[in-house]
Amino acid sequence: MTKKIIIEPITRIEGHGKVTIHLDDKGNVNQARLHITQVRGFEKFCEGRLFWEMPVITPRICGICPVSHHLASAKAGDAILGVELTPTAEMLRRLIHMAQFVQSHALHFFHLASPDFLFGMDADPAKRNIMGIIAEMPEIAKKGVKIRAFGQKIIAALGNTRVHPNAAVPGGMNKALSIDKRDEILNQVDDIIADCQFAVDLIKDYCIQHSEEAINFASFRTGYLGLVDTDGNVEYYDGTLRLKDSRGITLEDNVASKDYLSIIEEAVEDWSYLKFPYYKRLGYPAGIYRVGPLGRLNVADGCDTPLANKEFQNFKSLGSEGVVQPSLYYHYARLIEMLNAAEKIKLLAQDELICSKEIWVNSSKINEEGIGVIEAPRGTLFHHYWVDTSGKIRKVNLIVATGHNNLAMNRAVYEVAREFIKDGKVTEGILNRVEVAIRCYDPCLSCSTHALGQMPLEITIYESDGSIRQVLRS
Amino acid sequence: MRTLVLGIGNPILGDDGVGFHIAQELAKEIKDENIDVKDTSIGGLNLLELIVGYNKVIIIDAIMTQDGEAGEVYRLGPEDIGEPAQSTISAHHLNLLTTIKLGKKLFPKKMPGEVIVFAVNIQEVTEFTEEMTRKVREAIPKVVNLVLEGMVQ
Numbered sequence: 311m312t313k314k315i316i317i318e319p320i321t322r323i324e325g326h327g328k329v330t331i332h333l334d335d336k337g338n339v340n341q342a343r344l345h346i347t348q349v350r351g352f353e354k355f356c357e358g359r360l361f362w363e364m365p366v367i368t369p370r371i372c373g374i375c376p377v378s379h380h381l382a383s384a385k386a387g388d389a390i391l392g393v394e395l396t397p398t399a400e401m402l403r404r405l406i407h408m409a410q411f412v413q414s415h416a417l418h419f420f421h422l423a424s425p426d427f428l429f430g431m432d433a434d435p436a437k438r439n440i441m442g443i444i445a446e447m448p449e450i451a452k453k454g455v456k457i458r459a460f461g462q463k464i465i466a467a468l469g470n471t472r473v474h475p476n477a478a479v480p481g482g483m484n485k486a487l488s489i490d491k492r493d494e495i496l497n498q499v500d501d502i503i504a505d506c507q508f509a510v511d512l513i514k515d516y517c518i519q520h521s522e523e524a525i526n527f528a529s530f531r532t533g534y535l536g537l538v539d540t541d542g543n544v545e546y547y548d549g550t551l552r553l554k555d556s557r558g559i560t561l562e563d564n565v566a567s568k569d570y571l572s573i574i575e576e577a578v579e580d581w582s583y584l585k586f587p588y589y590k591r592l593g594y595p596a597g598i599y600r601v602g603p604l605g606r607l608n609v610a611d612g613c614d615t616p617l618a619n620k621e622f623q624n625f626k627s628l629g630s631e632g633v634v635q636p637s638l639y640y641h642y643a644r645l646i647e648m649l650n651a652a653e654k655i656k657l658l659a660q661d662e663l664i665c666s667k668e669i670w671v672n673s674s675k676i677n678e679e680g681i682g683v684i685e686a687p688r689g690t691l692f693h694h695y696w697v698d699t700s701g702k703i704r705k706v707n708l709i710v711a712t713g714h715n716n717l718a719m720n721r722a723v724y725e726v727a728r729e730f731i732k733d734g735k736v737t738e739g740i741l742n743r744v745e746v747a748i749r750c751y752d753p754c755l756s757c758s759t760h761a762l763g764q765m766p767l768e769i770t771i772y773e774s775d776g777s778i779r780q781v782l783r784s
Numbered sequence: 785m786r787t788l789v790l791g792i793g794n795p796i797l798g799d800d801g802v803g804f805h806i807a808q809e810l811a812k813e814i815k816d817e818n819i820d821v822k823d824t825s826i827g828g829l830n831l832l833e834l835i836v837g838y839n840k841v842i843i844i845d846a847i848m849t850q851d852g853e854a855g856e857v858y859r860l861g862p863e864d865i866g867e868p869a870q871s872t873i874s875a876h877h878l879n880l881l882t883t884i885k886l887g888k889k890l891f892p893k894k895m896p897g898e899v900i901v902f903a904v905n906i907q908e909v910t911e912f913t914e915e916m917t918r919k920v921r922e923a924i925p926k927v928v929n930l931v932l933e934g935m936v937q
Binding site: 349350352354355367370374417421440441444445452455458459462 | 912
């Protein structure tokens with residue numbers, strides 16, 4: 311029979327959102343680590359399945375960012391078939407991708423990040439959350455909901471289901487865009503672009519007013535990686551890889567995404583399931599680089615839409631030597647991308663080919679290998695499949711955005727810890743600030759589906775002799 | 785009166801798939817035009833769009849408790865799940881109660897008046913597999929019956 315219980319706050323999966331800080335014998339920070347749980351065995355799970363199934367399987371890796379895995383997987387399938395998409399199929403892929411950007415970035419900013427900015431980082435956590443925003447600034451909360459719903463509606467129009475889409479298949483798309491749905495997008499898009507501009511202005515004001523805080527908070531030098539188009543603009547769906555160093559010097563350019571292994575290697579640490587990718591030529595860990603909004607804007611020369619490009623130029627002026635380093639500027643970069651994505655949705659919807667029914671091409675060819683690379687909202691995503699002659703998966707390699715940023719997030723936590731723990735004294739507010747630092751990167755901490763119950767962030771501080779000094783929980 | 789029966793779970797993540805499989809079973813049993821049976825692998829705020837517009841929602845999900853045994857079934861209200869996480873370092877941290885509270889503020893007229901959660905205590909979610917552990921698998925018919933009995937009442 312059923313029994314009624316009250317569930318204590320639980321950590322659903324061991325290690326979820328766990329930070330450890332080790333002090334030296336003077337009570338200063340020696341080492342800080344962010345432990346990220348990764349579900350194991352995905353490669354093995356895929357072995358023997360047909361590559362056709364992968365765009366349906368891979369979105370289940372994550373309940374938060376399924377469209378990204380879906381598209382990267384379909385692109386790897388295109389490469390196995392050796393096909394070039396019809397113009398409409400490619401535009402529809404781009405449309406659903408930009409819709410995912412709009413909804414993901416809106417969710418992150420309005421629901422997760424904005425309370426830190428609108429209430430201040432040291433405000434009472436009981437208020438400093440989305441419920442506080444709804445109570446005190448309902449107009450802002452409503453804009454967030456509206457922008458997000460717009461993205462979700464486009465995903466639903468193309469993907470049959472709202473969150474685990476089956477829109478794309480190797481060789482193209484499953485479903486054309488109806489004229490009605492296209493018109494709905496066009497009717498609403500100007501309003502959404504205006505709301506995205508509003509969000510950019512909000513964060514820009516914050517950055518101007520708090521520039522000192524932004525520059526001094528979790529700021530450190532790294533390289534940056536992202537896709538760019540043929541004009542050097544920020545590119546999300548295709549393009550070539552560009553990598554810059556911490557001084558803004560381009561170290562790699564025009565690298566075909568299928569050649570990613572020529573510039574990236576992955577290190578393994580015994581304390582983390584998640585691997586640590588790094589730039590091969592500089593070695594580990596000197597080859598640290600960042601991906602995601604900050605990475606993309608730092609490697610690019612501009613944005614391909616007018617409003618976003620104006621903001622891009624302003625953003626770039628915040629940095630020296632052509633790159634912007636502080637972690638907090640991730641938020642600014644993210645909202646410029648949201649604006650860029652909304653403008654791109656408008657351009658795609660205005661194209662007369664968008665409603666064409668020519669959305670799929672077949673091929674009898676099966677190449678042994680296929681690589682699909684896209685810029686997911688959180689950063690560069692690689693799907694690499696090896697198949698046998700019948701198209702059955704022999705091997706899979708995935709590098710996800712949170713993996714690329716693994717080294718950087720650890721570094722961000724270290725920087726914050728060093729600021730808040732000095733000579734054995736732990737300053738109040740450390741928990742808040744570690745959260746704020748991690749949140750900049752919008753990590754996918756665990757690709758488990760969902761969670762009943764709480765998932766507090768837990769920080770354990772160890773003395774130099776290995777004994778536990780203090781455990782902090784949010 | 786419109787009811788949604790929603791099984792949440794990832795069918796390729798071991799025991800986590802239990803809610804998904806229960807929904808699939810229930811879909812075969814329930815033939816009432818006022819009741820929708822759906823399964824989903826999504827989490828967080830995305831659930832909101834699925835439950836808006838229904839009068840009553842029955843959620844079937846997996847849970848991990850500190851002392852519970854695998855396969856145990858709990859009948860919960862949203863208020864039993866724990867206060868919404870104040871810490872939200874990622875979108876994974878928006879839990880069901882946060883989602884419902886948020887919905888009630890944003891769409892007070894569209895939110896279901898009644899939300900019931902059947903939670904199955906699970907054991908193994910560290911590896912991608914379609915296999916569930918035995919006790920969790922055995923809980924499936926039990927929960928199917930509980931939901932069906934609840935409908936008759």
